[in-house]
Amino acid sequence: MPELPEVETIKLGLERKIIGQKLAQIQVLNNNSFSGNIAAIKNQEVIHVWRRAKILGVDLTEGVSLLIHLKMSGQLILVSGQDKFFGGHPTSDIMLQMPNKSTRVIFEFKNGAKLYFNDIRKFGWIKQVKTQDIQDLSFIKFLGPEPLTDSFNWQILKTNLLRRPKTAIKIALLDQTVLSGVGNIYASEALFLAKILPKRLVGTLTDAEFKRLFKGIRKTLEQGIKYGGSTRANFVNAAGEKGDFLSYAFVYNRASEDCKRCGSAILKINQARRGTYFCPVCQK
DNA sequence: CACTTGACCTGTCCGC
């Protein structure tokens, strides 16, 4: 899916436009994409939009919330009422093509705006829950620290990673209980910035390497947000626009291309059946 | 405990 920077990008694009808006209608076009009580969210007003790890939260009045996980192919596209008319200001073609055949859920607000949840592969989900129950949900409760918060530091990263000392560092970075929000793209990028080979076992890393990794994770996630996320196939922000981060990526999806730092050929290997990209010269 | 495989789904791309 969308990893932390992509979900954050969607959150930033969505919150200004839907806070204060009241839900009017909800259409569920694929039953497995939505769980919970539709009646509970109908006529409720959005009061807060937030992100935890790769999960987007929307708090509504009357103590109800929506939790959204986009998994591999989810999109959230907001189309204002005006955009549908001549004279509106759609910023992408995709906004004018809603809904499409991968639209799974449609939220309509009283001001005429519609929020489309599209998901080609149907792995993603939206759950209606009680706001007060969120912290106790297992997929929230066991999440590791948010990497971009002030309280996160290299020692915490080290301690959490060392729970899996015999695991390859690339695999361990994808473990959402170690730290939350890093996925397959940014794991490769963070290891490049830290100059660490992805196959290194966690237990072999030195303190200097944990420090570099901490900085690398933060840097690459911040860059991801700065450039509006990564679009490999179908990620778009809430306005239907693609992200630019992959133009700036050092290794991800660049197999056999030149390393931007040393010129060597970038290699691709598979770890746990996921692609891992790295520079065999810069990374040790 | 750590790794592998399968599952959940659809679409695209590449080689023959």
Place this chain on the structure above:
DNA sequence: TGCGGACAGGTCAAGT
């Protein structure tokens, strides 16, 4: 052009 296989921002569960 068609067909089969591999692969794709994620995460579970089960088996070894």
